[in-house]
Amino acid sequence: xxxxxITTFDYGQLDGKTADFLRGKERNMREIVGKAYTELGRxxxxxxxxxxxxxxxxxxxxxxxxxGYVMKQVYRLIQRYTVLTNxxxxxxxxxxxxxxxxxxxxxxxxxxxxxEPKREAKSAVLSGDxxxxxxxxxxxxxxxxxxxxxxxxxADYEVLRGIIEAVAESEREVKFELEALRARPSPDDGVYRxxxxxxxxxxxxxxxxDVRDFVKRYAFLRHxxxxxxxxxxxxxxxxxSALEGLRSFVNEIQRVLSFxxxxxxxxxxx
Numbered sequence: 001x002x003x004x005x006i007t008t009f010d011y012g013q014l015d016g017k018t019a020d021f022l023r024g025k026e027r028n029m030r031e032i033v034g035k036a037y038t039e040l041g042r043x044x045x046x047x048x049x050x051x052x053x054x055x056x057x058x059x060x061x062x063x064x065x066x067x068g069y070v071m072k073q074v075y076r077l078i079q080r081y082t083v084l085t086n087x088x089x090x091x092x093x094x095x096x097x098x099x100x101x102x103x104x105x106x107x108x109x110x111x112x113x114x115x116e117p118k119r120e121a122k123s124a125v126l127s128g129d130x131x132x133x134x135x136x137x138x139x140x141x142x143x144x145x146x147x148x149x150x151x152x153x154x155a156d157y158e159v160l161r162g163i164i165e166a167v168a169e170s171e172r173e174v175k176f177e178l179e180a181l182r183a184r185p186s187p188d189d190g191v192y193r194x195x196x197x198x199x200x201x202x203x204x205x206x207x208x209x210d211v212r213d214f215v216k217r218y219a220f221l222r223h224x225x226x227x228x229x230x231x232x233x234x235x236x237x238x239x240x241s242a243l244e245g246l247r248s249f250v251n252e253i254q255r256v257l258s259f260x261x262x263x264x265x266x267x268x269x270x
Contacts, residue, residue: 034097037104041081044074079108095128103133117143 011019044064051060064074080096083104087093096104106112107122121140124130130139228236 030098030100033101034099037077037101038081038084038097041077041079041084044069045078045081048078076105076108079110080104083108092126095126099125099131100133103131103136106133106136115144115147117147 011023014022047063048060051063061071064071080101084093084096087096096107099107103125107125111118112122113119117140120143121130121136124139125136130136
């Protein structure tokens with residue numbers, strides 16, 4: 001029968017024969033203690049069941065305390081015994097009996113399955129992969145950290161998905177308004193009326209595109225200084241008139257941008 005050493009005693013300081021002898025004694029004593037705890041748990045559980053009910057309310061606690069038991073220890077022994085009686089095989093029962101008592105108490109506690117990491121850690125103990133309380137705690141800490149990281153990643157994903165959906169919806173709205181603006185016939189008075197912030201956003205995109213196209217289309221004129229010196233007066237007047245109108249328009253746009261947006265429609269003379 002194999003048991004788990006829970007101490008940090010260094011058997012390497014002994015000669016081989018003595019070390020093997022003491023290891024055997026340790027296993028025997030742990031087996032004796034394990035079986036004793038099992039028997040104590042059985043006796044206490046039977047007493048608890050016999051005193052259950054309103055007729056003997058509080059009697060079990062008073063009885064345990066009268067014979068020198070601390071109730072925390074009593075309930076741990078009962079829980080350990082309950083786990084043993086629910087074992088699926090004799091091999092699993094023997095495994096639990098051979099566990100360090102502190103580890104057996106830990107996996108027998110009702111809280112041992114109140115989270116997924118604890119259930120996984122307990123399963124590792126029952127499968128024989130974990131044999132000490134220290135290993136159990138290290139595994140549980142790792143599983144807890146993984147669960148926290150997983151939940152954070154899921155939460156971050158939901159936030160990111162919400163942002164992406166909001167941006168996509170905003171883009172759809174702007175695109176719709178922009179298409180509506182492009183399709184809108186020119187009014188008789190030559191004035192486009194924009195009444196919503198979405199339309200303003202859409203107009204900004206259209207405005208930016210058209211201005212850039214305009215600059216690209218007429219950029220070549222900047223390189224014709226000599227030719228401009230020889231143009232006739234009528235052509236020069238057309239350029240001056242157009243530039244004056246453009247300058248006035250730019251000044252008005254800059255003026256509008258300097259104010260906070262209001263609920264009233266923004267009117268732009270075209």
